[in-house]
Amino acid sequence: MNQQVFSVNLKHVINNFFGFCRKGKIMKKMNILLAITISLVVFVTPAYALTIGFSSPNFDDNFQTMLREAAKKRAESLGHKIQIEDAREDVGTQISHIQNFIASGVDAIVLAAVDTNATPQMTKMAKNAGIPIVYINRQPIDVDSFDGKSAVYVGSPETWSGTFEAFELCRLAGGVGNAVILVGILSNEAAVTRTKDVEEVLSLSMCSGIKVVEKQVAEWQRVKANDIVSNWLSSGLEFNIVFANNDEMALGAIQALKAAGVSMDDVLVGGVDATPDALAAMKAGDLDVTVFQNAAGQAVGGVNSAINMINGKKLPGYVVIPFELVTPSNMNKYM
Numbered sequence: 001m002n003q004q005v006f007s008v009n010l011k012h013v014i015n016n017f018f019g020f021c022r023k024g025k026i027m028k029k030m031n032i033l034l035a036i037t038i039s040l041v042v043f044v045t046p047a048y049a050l051t052i053g054f055s056s057p058n059f060d061d062n063f064q065t066m067l068r069e070a071a072k073k074r075a076e077s078l079g080h081k082i083q084i085e086d087a088r089e090d091v092g093t094q095i096s097h098i099q100n101f102i103a104s105g106v107d108a109i110v111l112a113a114v115d116t117n118a119t120p121q122m123t124k125m126a127k128n129a130g131i132p133i134v135y136i137n138r139q140p141i142d143v144d145s146f147d148g149k150s151a152v153y154v155g156s157p158e159t160w161s162g163t164f165e166a167f168e169l170c171r172l173a174g175g176v177g178n179a180v181i182l183v184g185i186l187s188n189e190a191a192v193t194r195t196k197d198v199e200e201v202l203s204l205s206m207c208s209g210i211k212v213v214e215k216q217v218a219e220w221q222r223v224k225a226n227d228i229v230s231n232w233l234s235s236g237l238e239f240n241i242v243f244a245n246n247d248e249m250a251l252g253a254i255q256a257l258k259a260a261g262v263s264m265d266d267v268l269v270g271g272v273d274a275t276p277d278a279l280a281a282m283k284a285g286d287l288d289v290t291v292f293q294n295a296a297g298q299a300v301g302g303v304n305s306a307i308n309m310i311n312g313k314k315l316p317g318y319v320v321i322p323f324e325l326v327t328p329s330n331m332n333k334y335m
Contacts, residue, residue, distance in 0.1 A: 050080040052306055053101030055094050055111035057138070059086040061220060062248060063273050063295060067112060067137060070299035078307070089185070089219075091115040098122050102129040108306035112137040115187040123151050132309035136302040137295075139189045146317030149309060153318050154301040158190050160323040161291045162197025162245075165270045168289040168325060169241055170201060172268050176209030179241035180232065182249040184220040191220075194245045194272060213239055218249045225252025233260045240267050247271035247278035247290055254286045274326045279335045282328055292324040292334055 052075055056068045068084055075082040083106065087094035091114045101109050102125065109126055112135070113119050119140030126133035127150045135143075135153045143153045169179075181198060184191030195215075202210050214232055218225040225244065232239070233256065242257075244250035250271030257267055264286045271278055274292035281287040298321050305315055326334050 050075075050107040050307065050310060051105075052080060052082045052303065053097070053104075053106040053109045054082050054084045055087055055097040055101075055109070056084060057087050057094065057112050057114045058089050062275055062277065063246065063293070064112060064137075066275070066295035067299045070296040071110060071136075071303050074300045074303040078303075080307075082303075087114050089114055091118045091187075094118075095122065095125075098125050102126070102131060106131065107310055108132045108134065110134045110136060110302045110306055113140060113188075116141050116189045117187060127151065132306055134302045134306045134309070136298045137190075141189070143318055148315040148317045149312075151317070152305045152309065152315050154298055154305055154321065155318075156293055156298070156321045156323050158193035159197055161190075161272045161293065162194035163201060164291045164323060164325045165194075165243065165272060165289055166198040166201035166207070168327065169243065169268050169270045170207040170210060172288060173210060173241055175207050177211075177241045177268075178213045178239040179210050179243060180229075180237075180239045181212060181215040182225050182228065182242065182244040182253060183215060183217045184245040184249070186217060188220075191217075191245050198243045210241060213237060218244075218252065220246050220248055222248040222252035222255070225249035226256045227252075229253045229256035230260070233257070233262070242267065242269040244269070244271045247273040247275045247287075250287060250290070251277060251281060254281060258286075272323075274324075274334050276335075279326075279331055282326070282331050283335070285328075288327075290326045292326050294321050294324075297321040 054068060054071055056064050058064050072082050072084060085097045087097060094114045098109060109131055116138050119135065120142045123133060123142055133151050137155050139155055140153055146152055181195060183195050186192060201207055214237060216228050218228050242253045244253060250269050254269055268288045270289040272291045272293060274290045278287055278290050301319055301321060305319060308315055
């Protein structure tokens with residue numbers, strides 16, 4: 001493979017995870033990796049203003065809002081223009097964005113994919129037009145073919161996110177309990193991988209006392225997660241652990257549990273992203289664990305990578321922005 005990305009050896013994680021947490025080694029390793037990543041996206045600003053086309057999968061998604069706002073701020077701070085479009089989670093609309101960007105002659109394209117299975121088509125479209133394309137946040141299925149000159153992915157290795165969340169909730173639960181899983185959009189690689197990570201951790205002997213009693217797709221959305229968990233509770237389903245693929249769904253679950261009169265002391269809830277709302281819920285004692293996904297790091301890295309490619313600089317095909325475990329003991333760092 002021509003991508004530069006650290007891999008996760010699950011057995012190594014199992015053997016060392018809690019030791020790393022106690023000794024503070026995870027943050028040290030992540031900080032070193034982040035420093036390496038930043039060095040990969042150092043850029044040279046052109047003497048002329050560029051136009052970057054940015055396609056967001058969903059303006060209503062809080063994390064995607066953080067991404068596009070950070071990308072806009074970065075591009076404009078460098079004197080460049082950024083044209084932002086909303087795909088509304090429709091892959092056809094996003095492909096139209098690519099076509100329109102190409103027709104209007106943008107200098108580069110940055111996007112988080114609606115459907116990561118559709119990225120080969122979009123990569124080909126941009127390459128044929130001679131326009132650099134940078135994917136952020138949602139890992140394209142064709143990432144192994146990215147040459148760092150015409151196509152790059154800037155994101156976080158998803159295996160870490162689900163693994164961090166699952167290990168911490170398993171530890172807090174003492175390895176026993178009834179669990180439910182709230183899943184993102186299945187066409188997104190992150191939803192599939194995070195769910196698989198959780199299930200793999202729960203298959204380990206140390207967590208084998210945790211039984212998954214229900215799993216349902218809530219499409220990353222707080223409202224849908226609220227509805228799903230409310231239905232579970234009204235049907236009499238008993239559970240005391242909630243694994244959510246993202247913070248929005250975790251927050252929806254918390255809303256449903258509290259509305260049903262369930263004490264948050266009796267339920268463990270985890271998510272991914274460490275959004276401001278999630279951190280507020282953690283401070284209130286409602287959310288037990290989340291995993292920091294650096295929206296600003298991904299967005300700024302995406303804009304920087306686009307500028308680098310325009311300038312002819314070769315990058316790794318995969319620029320890594322590390323995940324970080326967030327718990328009540330270290331949440332102030334992220335707030």
